Amino acid sequence: MRFVDAVAGFGVTFGTMFKKPVTEEYPEKPGPTARRYHGRHQLNRYADGLEKCIGCELCAWACPADAIFVEGADNTDAERFSPGERYGRVYQINYLRCIGCGLCIEACPTRALTMTNDYELADDNRSDLIYGKDRLLAPLTSDMTAPPHAMAEGSTDEDYYRGHVGADGLTVR
Numbered sequence: 398m399r400f401v402d403a404v405a406g407f408g409v410t411f412g413t414m415f416k417k418p419v420t421e422e423y424p425e426k427p428g429p430t431a432r433r434y435h436g437r438h439q440l441n442r443y444a445d446g447l448e449k450c451i452g453c454e455l456c457a458w459a460c461p462a463d464a465i466f467v468e469g470a471d472n473t474d475a476e477r478f479s480p481g482e483r484y485g486r487v488y489q490i491n492y493l494r495c496i497g498c499g500l501c502i503e504a505c506p507t508r509a510l511t512m513t514n515d516y517e518l519a520d521d522n523r524s525d526l527i528y529g530k531d532r533l534l535a536p537l538t539s540d541m542t543a544p545p546h547a548m549a550e551g552s553t554d555e556d557y558y559r560g561h562v563g564a565d566g567l568t569v570r
């Protein structure tokens with residue numbers, strides 16, 4: 398009986414020897430993630446470059462790990478970063494705390510906050526794992542203008558929320 402057990406054990410070994418290897422060569426060749434993988438967050442922009450975050454702190458209140466810190470401020474006519482009254486002046490996510498649950502992105506009323514597939518978040522010190530707006534804001538594309546700047550002429554913040562403002566700053570209803 399013990400002989401049969403040993404042969405059965407080798408059966409698994411031999412069976413595996415002829416299967417295609419599943420080893421991934423990380424970090425030399427990082428593999429793709431699942432399409433909906435919850436990686437690093439991103440603060441999104443509208444098509445003309447204005448920021449979607451309104452500094453409401455709902456994401457911070459929804460976070461079970463207390464990983465988000467937001468400090469909102471008022472937009473002014475001279476210095477506008479988002480449509481409407483407020484913008485996120487300070488925005489930080491502490492990746493030493495974040496558990497990637499995604500509750501924050503569910504809570505965001507403007508879809509300012511989403512999560513990317515970027516999972517390379519390891520570091521060798523604590524301070525570099527607290528990400529600020531400099532690393533969370535979506536990059537400007539070639540047809541966007543860096544805030545602060547005015548809203549599209551004749552538009553309201555609702556036009557922005559409804560996606561009626563195009564990259565050229567014109568309201569497209």
Ligand code: SF4
Nearest residue numbers: 460495496498499501
């Ligand atoms: S993914 Fe979860 S833990 Fe991470 S910041 Fe969002 S709510 Fe907090």
Ligand code: SF4
Nearest residue numbers: 450451453454456505
């Ligand atoms: S990311 Fe969304 S929920 Fe968080 S402060 Fe900005 S607008 Fe509010």
